[in-house]
Amino acid sequence: MFQAVTSVHRHQFHSCARLSLHLSSTGIDQKGVLANRVAVVTGSTEGIGYAMARRLAQDGAHVVISSRKQQNVDRAVAVLQGEGLSVAGTVCHVGKAEDRKRLVATVLEHYGGLDFLVCNAGVNPLVGSTLKASEEVWDKILDVNVKSPALLLSQLLPHMEKRGTGAVVLVSSIAAYIPHVKLGPYNISKTAMLGLTRTLSLExxxxxxxxxxxxxxIIETNFSKLLHKDEVFWNECKKKYQLKRIGQPEDCAGIVSFLFSPDASYITGENIVVAGFSSRL
Structure with missing residues (x-):
């Protein structure tokens, strides 16, 4: 996902005291390939994160969604619950330690444990060159995009271990393989996610x-519209894209459900491109 907007993925929900919602039916057995498993998706109140959370819930998982703003969390939880899906939500800015702690507490409060984690929340406060980025910009991008997924996983890991098995999906970007000159440090942070994946898979x-x-x-979301609304840029992209269209959030959802399913039980350490073309051999 080429992402070039100035905010952390706008996806969040309730926090503890009054920060959570859940279906009254969560005690009822779910149906589907992920039946009765528990998943957390950060940055999941719109765009790719929302599509992934929805698909996981449709496939039987109980899902905790999150993002920075309470109203976004409330709205997404209400819509998904209205579809009969088992979801809870909490406000969580992944770059804040207290919010990560709240997210863990919400998971345990509603579902008592965790099987799957999707680290989708990301930020890009700069459209410009790498060397013109301020120290503040560097800190924000690396904190949210690289450091926070590792810290959140470290907090959730003991609860995943208790379930016996588990799986994690980190979300990078095609910018990791094909840097865009306008995205500077963001390109670098998404390349770091590839390395984080390999290292964590070994550990x-x-x-x-x-x-x-x-x-x-390039997926059609608010986060990426700076790029996909740029006619010159998009026409240039189409020269290399075998599938001559902009991706939709749902194009990313099924692959995550697959990676959490028993069918993917022998797949780890992989970087899976969903881009309408192949960026490598």
């Missing part, structure tokens, strides 16, 4: 926990 393999990376191309 967690002995625990039976798989770690893979989703690498979206």
């Amino acid at each position: 967690l393999a002995p625990k039976g926990i798989r770690v893979n990376c989703l690498v979206p191309g």
Whole structure:
């Protein structure tokens, strides 16, 4: 997902005291390939994160969604619950330690444990060159895009281990393979996600926990509209895109559900591009 807007993925929900909602039916057995498993998706109140959360819930998982703003969390929870899906939500700015702690507490409060984690929240406060980025911009991008997924996973890992198996999907971007000159440090942070995936997959393999990376191309979201609304840029992209269209959030959802399913039980450490073309051999 080429992402070039000035905010963390706008996806969040309730916090503890009054920060959470859940279906009254969560005690009822779910149906589907992910039946009665529990998933957390950060940055999941719109765009790719929302599509992934919805698909996981449709496939039987109980899903905790999150993003920075209460109203976004409330809206997304209400819509998904209205579809009969088992969801809870909490406000969580992944760059804030207290919010990560709240997210963990919400998971345990509603579902008592965790099987799957999708680290989708990301930020790009700069459209410009790498060397013109301020220290503040560097800190924000690296904190949210690279450091926070590792810290959140470290907090959730003990609860995943108790379930016996688990899986993680980190979300990078095609910018990791094909940097865009306007995205500077963002390109670098998304390349770092590829390395984080490989390292964590090695560290967690002995625990039976798989770690893979989703690498979206240009997906039609608010976060990426600076790029996909640029006619000159998009016409240039179409020269290399075999599928002559902009991706939709739903194009990324099914692959994540697959990576959490038993069919992917022997897949770990992979970076999977969903971009309408192949960026490598």
